[in-house]
Amino acid sequence: MRIKTMVQTAAVISLAVVAGLLGVGGTWALWNASAPAQMGTVQAADFSVTVNGSPLASQGVTATARPETSGAALTPKTPVYSIIAITNATNASGPFSLRTVLGQPTTSNTPAALASNLTIQTASMPASNKCADASYTSTPTATTITKGATASLCLRMSLPQNAPGTLTQTTATVAVPVTATQIQ
Amino acid sequence: MKKMTKGAIVTGLGVALLLGGGGTLAVWNVEQTANAGTMAAGSMELTSSTGVWTSNLSNNPISDITEYRIVPGEELTYTQQLEVGLEGDQLEATLSVDTSGVTNGFSNNLTLEDFTVTKAGAADAAITAYNGSTDVESGTFTASATLAFDADNQEDMNQELDLTRLAYVLDQKAPTPAS
Numbered sequence: 015m016r017i018k019t020m021v022q023t024a025a026v027i028s029l030a031v032v033a034g035l036l037g038v039g040g041t042w043a044l045w046n047a048s049a050p051a052q053m054g055t056v057q058a059a060d061f062s063v064t065v066n067g068s069p070l071a072s073q074g075v076t077a078t079a080r081p082e083t084s085g086a087a088l089t090p091k092t093p094v095y096s097i098i099a100i101t102n103a104t105n106a107s108g109p110f111s112l113r114t115v116l117g118q119p120t121t122s123n124t125p126a127a128l129a130s131n132l133t134i135q136t137a138s139m140p141a142s143n144k145c146a147d148a149s150y151t152s153t154p155t156a157t158t159i160t161k162g163a164t165a166s167l168c169l170r171m172s173l174p175q176n177a178p179g180t181l182t183q184t185t186a187t188v189a190v191p192v193t194a195t196q197i198q
Numbered sequence: 199m200k201k202m203t204k205g206a207i208v209t210g211l212g213v214a215l216l217l218g219g220g221g222t223l224a225v226w227n228v229e230q231t232a233n234a235g236t237m238a239a240g241s242m243e244l245t246s247s248t249g250v251w252t253s254n255l256s257n258n259p260i261s262d263i264t265e266y267r268i269v270p271g272e273e274l275t276y277t278q279q280l281e282v283g284l285e286g287d288q289l290e291a292t293l294s295v296d297t298s299g300v301t302n303g304f305s306n307n308l309t310l311e312d313f314t315v316t317k318a319g320a321a322d323a324a325i326t327a328y329n330g331s332t333d334v335e336s337g338t339f340t341a342s343a344t345l346a347f348d349a350d351n352q353e354d355m356n357q358e359l360d361l362t363r364l365a366y367v368l369d370q371k372a373p374t375p376a377s
Contacts, residue, residue: 044370045289048296049246053276053361056345058304059267060355107266108255198255198271 095145240286249278299363
């Protein structure tokens with residue numbers, strides 16, 4: 015019983031010594047030295063793309079494309095053009111180019127007769143800066159935009175020569191998906 | 199018995215008189231200088247110079263990392279000089295990286311990696327990212343680390359990786375007593 019008490023007492027004293035050393039910052043450490051790396055803070059760039067001035071978010075955004083010529087009316091003889099201006103507005107410090115693609119246009123809130131007669135095509139802006147001079151195709155139009163630059167694309171909406179007169183005063187809402195992807 | 203007591207008392211009195219009178223009981227002794235010399239402790243120092251960030255997308259150093267914005271697919275490298283001073287005949291040390299103060303806002307595990315230190319004329323020594331260490335000796339070392347922003351990262355725009363508290367640490371190795 016007496017030996018057991020002595021052992022317990024020794025254990026308590028030992029723990030108290032260890033705890034005391036730790037508690038007051040005691041140490042068995044050897045020498046050490048340190049030097050700051052002075053690396054600073056590294057920050058990622060943003061991915062800022064605007065379509066006709068509206069930010070293009072990852073979840074999509076609706077940007078209004080106005081007719082190239084204000085007040086232009088769509089007739090079987092006169093197509094209507096719109097300009098889609100895409101700006102690579104990133105704050106990246108290094109090279110940062112985008113590949114933008116205009117997808118297949120779709121219509122909504124449109125009478126069936128108008129939708130079936132309406133042809134929508136896209137093209138890159140020609141050197142003349144007039145959408146009427148562009149070469150239109152039905153395939154998606156892609157272009158590369160460097161950092162800080164703006165690329166203009168053209169949208170042409172046209173009716174066939176034999177479009178029915180019942181389409182007069184009808185309206186259509188045209189949507190064109192714009193996809194921007196970082197390339198380097 | 200009485201005689202013995204008296205004798206002891208008289209003897210003690212005699213010794214007391216000898217001491218009181220300045221007598222001495224000293225035996226022979228000599229003195230010689232040990233000449234053990236002067237003991238001096240060594241020292242251990244680690245200093246760093248201002249480092250330089252570079253990008254794999256440019257040939258020029260980055261002038262101000264706080265104004266720089268990295269993009270997916272970009273890899274930055276930080277290079278700086280370290281001065282290691284070990285003064286002590288039995289002093290050996292290891293070099294490691296203390297990342298305990300790093301604040302990482304990136305969700306995609308953007309981390310510094312490939313820590314290496316190189317001494318002129320010697321092979322590269324790798325410090326495994328965040329946990330490893332390497333033996334070093336006195337001299338000038340070139341330390342470098344890389345930061346690779348995954349090209350497949352679809353997130354983390356505008357996020358920050360605060361490395362201002364990252365430090366290199368020099369630790370003395372425990373000496374091994376001779377057997």
